[in-house]
Amino acid sequence: MRIFARLNRKQIMNKPLKRNILFLAAVVFSSMVFSTCREKPQTFAEKIDQLKQQIVADSTALHQLEYTEFQKLEKDFMASDSALQYLKPEQVEAVFEPLNLTQAYLRQFSEVSPDMHRKMRYSLLQLDRLKADAQSGHITDSLALEYLETETQVADTLHHRVLYFQDRFAYCSKEMAAIKKIRP
Numbered sequence: 001m002r003i004f005a006r007l008n009r010k011q012i013m014n015k016p017l018k019r020n021i022l023f024l025a026a027v028v029f030s031s032m033v034f035s036t037c038r039e040k041p042q043t044f045a046e047k048i049d050q051l052k053q054q055i056v057a058d059s060t061a062l063h064q065l066e067y068t069e070f071q072k073l074e075k076d077f078m079a080s081d082s083a084l085q086y087l088k089p090e091q092v093e094a095v096f097e098p099l100n101l102t103q104a105y106l107r108q109f110s111e112v113s114p115d116m117h118r119k120m121r122y123s124l125l126q127l128d129r130l131k132a133d134a135q136s137g138h139i140t141d142s143l144a145l146e147y148l149e150t151e152t153q154v155a156d157t158l159h160h161r162v163l164y165f166q167d168r169f170a171y172c173s174k175e176m177a178a179i180k181k182i183r184p
Contacts, residue, residue: 044141047148048131052124055155058162059120065162066113069169070106076176077102091182098175105168116158123154 080099084092130151134144 044134044144044148045131048127051148051152051155052127054159055120055123055127058155058159059117061162061166062113062116062120065109065165065169069166069173070109073102073169073172073176074106076173076180077106080176080179087182095179095182098172098179102172102175105165105172109165109169112161116161119154119158123151123158127151 077099080095081103084095084099087095126147130139130144130147133139134141139147
């Protein structure tokens with residue numbers, strides 16, 4: 001019998017939610033500091049190119065998460081979950097929360113990663129269109145800057161989501177390694 005079948009939704013999401021809120025507050029603060037400290041490009045085209053580079057780097061990191069770290073973490077989770085039946089009750093209690101958190105992060109990632117990919121592709125397309133429209137004079141400079149600000153906010157949100165999952169997967173990988181060391 002799997003231990004996770006007895007959980008209700010409130011138990012699964014309560015503790016990660018509190019941690020997520022604290023993490024998101026830290027991310028917002030760090031993004032404010034990061035955005036004021038990074039070097040500002042001179043031209044509008046350079047700003048767009050820099051933002052595109054950030055999105056491409058984040059897309060690469062997301063693929064890395066998806067095809068390397070997610071799969072490894074999922075495999076480790078399944079092995080640890082299957083081994084629960086061989087553990088003593090006090091050992092099950094010790095590994096319950098890390099397994100529960102790992103399951104929640106794996107589920108969360110699998111739900112949001114397709115949307116993240118879609119938003120990244122769309123942002124790159126929008127930035128190409130914005131650059132072309134601004135260079136051809138189809139839109140005013142003030143409107144172009146407004147659109148760029150919107151795309152920057154989307155890109156920063158995606159960037160922080162990638163960082164969030166990198167951090168969560170690293171944490172869960174350490175927890176899964178610790179669980180592997182527990183012997184029945």
